[in-house]
Amino acid sequence: MDFTIRPATVDDAEAMALMQVQSWKESYGHLLPPEFFEKQEAALPDRIERYRAFIAAGHTRMLAHDPDGHLVGLGAAGPGQDEDGPCERELYMLYTLEHVHGRGVGQALVDALIGDGPAYLWVLDDNPRAEAFYRRNGFVPDGKRQLCDPSWYSLPEHRMVRPSVGL
Template identity: 85%
Template sequence: MDLTLRPATVDDAEAMTVMHVQAWRESYGHLLPPEFFAKQEAALPDRIERYRASISAGHPRMLAHDPDGELVGIAASGPGRDEDSPCDLELFMLYTLQRIHGRGVGQALLDALLGDGPAYLWVLDDNPRAQAFYRRNGFVPDGKRQLCDPSWYSLPEHRMVRPGVGL
């Protein structure tokens, strides 16, 4: 797929927020009740401001746009937040719209953010598509598990770690 990757600017915050919630609905609609998504949509103005503040503070997000300029993917990484971080770099999020799954957009975002180096991430237990994608990229579960925040209905998730491609 012909796409454009670029770092997000504060001007992208609204499109990012809308796309992010749409991707959640597509990815997690079978796991979370309609009330969850209604709450997320009601909180869009606050979330847009949080994205603007985060980008302004130097916490970058990478964006993928399709040939028509529509935002179809977002991703972010940074210093690991876990007390027992298995490495320095954490993939915080990677979301693409369902209509472009399998076209290399997620791979392009992952490569742009992580390169071939060591990294880790958290993934929902009931997200086999994402888990398969991460396994193809060298990530394996390390045995660490937790429950999401109650606002996410305490869904179970586990950590996956990649020592580095070819290392």
């Protein structure tokens, strides 16, 4: 699949918010009730404004577009936010639409966001496709677990860490 990777601009905020919620429906529909997604759709105007503010403040988000210019993936990384973080870089988010799974979009975003250096991330339990993808990229669970906030129905998640590619 042909696609392009580039940093987001404030003009991308609406497409980013819409794509993220669609990705959640596709990836987490088996984990969350319909009410969760209804709330997310109702909150789209707020999410769009938050994205605009983040991007305007210099918080990079990377985007993947298909040949027709449709947004099919987005991701973000930066300084680790955990007090006991195992390394300095955290992959905050990585979302791709289901119809591009297995086509290299997620990999291209990971490469653009964290390269081959040390990083960590949080992944929801009962998300085998994502966990397998991260394992292929050298991430392994480090035993740290937590519950998402109540707006995410306190779903359990676990941390995965990668010292660096090839180690």
